[in-house]
Each structure stands twice: as structure tokens, then as C-alpha cells.
Amino acid sequence: MNMQVKAYAAQSGDTPLLLSAVERREPGPKDVAIDILFCGVCHSDLHTARGEWPGIQYPCVPGHEIVGRVTAVGGKVSKVSVGDLVGVGCMVDSCRTCHSCEDGLEQYCEYEHGFTGTYNGFAFGGGPNTFGGYSAAIVVDEHFTLKITHAEKDLAAVAPLLCAGITTWSPLRHHNVGPGSKVGIVGIGGLGHMGVKLAHALGAHVVAFTTSPSKREEALKLGADEVVVSKNADEMAAHAGSFDYILNTVSAPHDLDAFTMLLKRDGALTVVGVPATPHPSPNVGILIMGRKSIGGSVIGGIAETQEMLDFCAEHGIVADVEMIAMHDIEAAYARMLKSDIKYRFVIDMETLKAA
Ligand code: NAP
Numbered sequence: 001m002n003m004q005v006k007a008y009a010a011q012s013g014d015t016p017l018l019l020s021a022v023e024r025r026e027p028g029p030k031d032v033a034i035d036i037l038f039c040g041v042c043h044s045d046l047h048t049a050r051g052e053w054p055g056i057q058y059p060c061v062p063g064h065e066i067v068g069r070v071t072a073v074g075g076k077v078s079k080v081s082v083g084d085l086v087g088v089g090c091m092v093d094s095c096r097t098c099h100s101c102e103d104g105l106e107q108y109c110e111y112e113h114g115f116t117g118t119y120n121g122f123a124f125g126g127g128p129n130t131f132g133g134y135s136a137a138i139v140v141d142e143h144f145t146l147k148i149t150h151a152e153k154d155l156a157a158v159a160p161l162l163c164a165g166i167t168t169w170s171p172l173r174h175h176n177v178g179p180g181s182k183v184g185i186v187g188i189g190g191l192g193h194m195g196v197k198l199a200h201a202l203g204a205h206v207v208a209f210t211t212s213p214s215k216r217e218e219a220l221k222l223g224a225d226e227v228v229v230s231k232n233a234d235e236m237a238a239h240a241g242s243f244d245y246i247l248n249t250v251s252a253p254h255d256l257d258a259f260t261m262l263l264k265r266d267g268a269l270t271v272v273g274v275p276a277t278p279h280p281s282p283n284v285g286i287l288i289m290g291r292k293s294i295g296g297s298v299i300g301g302i303a304e305t306q307e308m309l310d311f312c313a314e315h316g317i318v319a320d321v322e323m324i325a326m327h328d329i330e331a332a333y334a335r336m337l338k339s340d341i342k343y344r345f346v347i348d349m350e351t352l353k354a355a
Pocket residue numbers: 041042043044045047163164167186187188189190191192209210211212215249250251252253254271272273274275297298299336337339343
């Protein structure tokens with residue numbers, strides 16, 4: 001029998017999220033039912049809840065940095081057991097048969113609708129809109145669950161690894177970041193602070209780019225070797241032509257030339273931020289005169305997400321988080337828009353269950 005669970009939902013792009021309820025399916029043979037303990041607050045939740053991206057269906061329940069405990073499993077589940085701590089990230093399904101899915105890159109599923117997002121996703125078989133982690137419980141195919149081996153006391157700070165962690169890990173790995181590479185991380189928010197920690201742990205020389213002078217000292221503590229306040233032209237010019245790779249996580253439109261200028265010959269800039277309106281068109285001259293490239297990247301596959309979680313557990317890496325109650329979500333969004341969070345809000349789901 002389907003189950004009604006408490007959730008926080010946006011009913012439109014210009015009204016606040018409010019307490020509501022969503023239906024979760026009865027677990028099928030390959031399904032895992034999860035009691036959600038914590039859920040991180042990604043800027044994508046804000047873009048979606050506010051209707052900043054096309055194709056958003058309401059009611060909308062955001063949340064794709066989910067950690068919780070398994071409460072039931074279907075008869076054919078072998079990956080996890082009742083009582084295990086598990087994570088769910090940005091995907092809950094994909095076609096499983098296309099080249100990308102076969103390569104373990106479900107995030108690039110070539111099926112006409114792509115992968116099924118944890119929220120606002122097209123459900124395979126024509127089911128309803130998917131509802132995310134701002135809810136008391138979720139039911140997910142075992143393939144899209146991740147095993148958590150961090151200590152249980154760190155669970156809230158593990159939640160952001162499920163999106164912010166993998167979204168930075170995947171491009172850093174794809175571009176072979178490691179000892180000997182000079183890497184820039186632009187935008188020290190939820191994604192960016194994980195990018196700094198991960199690039200540092202991979203052995204790179206890391207430069208953090210921020211518009212917030214107040215993050216200068218702390219970015220060093222996160223693992224940056226140098227910090228540049230990107231509004232300062234002299235500080236920027238000192239790094240011209242010196243980077244192997246730059247990962248740009250900024251959530252708002254801005255001038256990309258300022259960063260392509262800093263790449264070495266054959267260097268690459270990856271953008272992962274998805275602003276509501278486009279960046280100004282980049283200057284191709286800067287790219288041509290140095291065989292530089294600008295690319296994109298979306299989250300990461302399930303296998304590489306597990307690899308990242310295991311790497312983080314081994315290296316003692318978690319996110320820097322500020323806990324909030326579910327009913328404080330609107331205030332949290334307002335602070336995120338001012339870049340006033342170091343560095344990720346995480347919702348304590350007990351506060352929803354008690355609502
Ligand atoms: P966030 O925590 O709000 O951080 C964004 C950071 O960007 C801010 O902390 C700020 O850093 C910088 N920033 C904000 N406005 C700026 C502006 N006008 N000019 C320059 N810098 C600015 O957001 P997030 O959760 O990390 O997400 C970042 C973006 O990635 C969002 O667009 C989100 O939707 C997207 N995203 C993409 C993927 C993917 O798979 N591609 C996955 C998750 C999220 P400083 O204070 O250091 O300047």
C-alpha cells in the first residue's frame with residue numbers, strides 16, 4: 001500500500017514552501033524504503049522551488065542530499081539491509097540500457113528524458129512527478145542508494161557529499177587533478193567548499209576564488225593553498241596563464257573571460273553552476289589563443305559517487321554544515337542568495353516529523 005509522508009513543498013515559484021504530504025510507493029522487489037534523517041540544501045533546490053529553471057512541476061518537493069536509515073527492503077534487494085545508513089543523491093532512476101548507463105554514467109542517460117531526478121523528475125513508466133528529500137521518508141531502487149561508511153555522528157555533514165561532493169569530485173577526477181596540477185575553484189559555497197577539500201585531498205595546488213573577502217581566511221583552512229578575491233584585478237592578474245584546470249561553481253551569471261584568462265595553454269574551465277539566465281558570451285579569442293576549452297559537467301554516476309564517499313570516509317572529509325529546522329527553509333534560501341552560509345545548510349528531519 002502506498003504511504004503518505006510529511007514533506008515541505010512549493011506550490012508555485014513565488015510562494016513559500018509549506019508543510020504538506022506526498023505519497024511514497026509500496027517498496028517493490030528492488031526497492032529500499034528509507035527514513036530520512038538529514039537533507040542538505042543545494043542551490044539547485046532554490047532555483048527549482050523558485051521556478052528559475054524551465055519545466056518545473058508543482059507541487060515541488062526539493063532535496064537531493066539525502067541520508068537516512070533503511071526501514072524496509074524488497075525481496076530482491078542485495079545491496080543494503082534494514083538498519084543500514086544510506087544516501088540518495090540527485091538521481092533515482094535511469095534507463096539502465098543506453099551506453100552511458102552501461103558505462104556507469106547514469107547522469108548522462110541517453111533515454112529521451114535523461115535520468116530521473118530525485119525531484120521534479122520524469123518517472124519511468126509514466127508515473128508522477130518525483131518528490132525529493134524535504135520529506136520524512138523515500139522509496140528508491142537499490143541501484144540508486146549509496147552505502148555510508150562514515151561514523152554515524154558525522155551523518156548530517158555527509159549529506160552534502162551526495163550532490164556538492166560528487167558534482168565537484170566527478171570533474172576533478174575526469175580532468176586528472178592530482179599532484180602537480182594547479183587548480184582553481186571558483187565560488188566558495190556548498191559545491192565550491194567541497195571542491196577545495198577534494199582537490200586538496202587529491203594532492204593538487206588549490207587556489208580558491210571568492211567574491212567574499214570574509215571567506216579568505218577560512219578557505220585556507222578548507223585546504224586552499226592560496227585565495228584570490230576575484231573582484232580584485234591585481235590579484236587576478238598575478239595568476240594569468242598559470243592554471244591547468246578551473247572548476248567554476250558560481251550560481252549566478254558572470255564574466256567567464258576573467259577565468260579563461262588564467263588558464264595555461266590547453267587548460268580547461270568546467271562550469272557546473274546553472275544560473276537562471278546565461279553568462280555573457282565568452283571571448284573566443286582567449287580560447288583560440290591557447291587551445292583552451294570551456295566545458296560542463298553534471299553530478300556523477302552511482303559508481304563514482306560511491307568511490308567519492310569511500311574516499312571521503314577514508315580521508316576524514318565531510319562538509320562544513322549549519323543545521324536548520326525544516327520550517328526555517330525560506331530564511332536559509334534568503335541567506336544563500338547573499339552567499340551568507342559557511343558552507344551548507346542541512347535540515348534536521350526530526351523537525352519535519354515533529355511538525
Ligand atoms: P551556493 O552554496 O549558493 O554557492 C554559490 C557560490 O557562488 C556563492 O557562495 C558565492 O561564492 C558565489 N556567487 C554567488 N553569486 C555570485 C555572483 N553574482 N558572482 C560571483 N559569485 C557568486 O550554491 P551551490 O549549492 O554550491 O550551487 C552552485 C551552482 O551549481 C548552482 O547554480 C546549482 O544549481 C549548481 N549545481 C549544479 C550541479 C551540476 O550537476 N552541474 C549540481 C549541483 C548544483 P563566493 O562567496 O565565494 O563568491
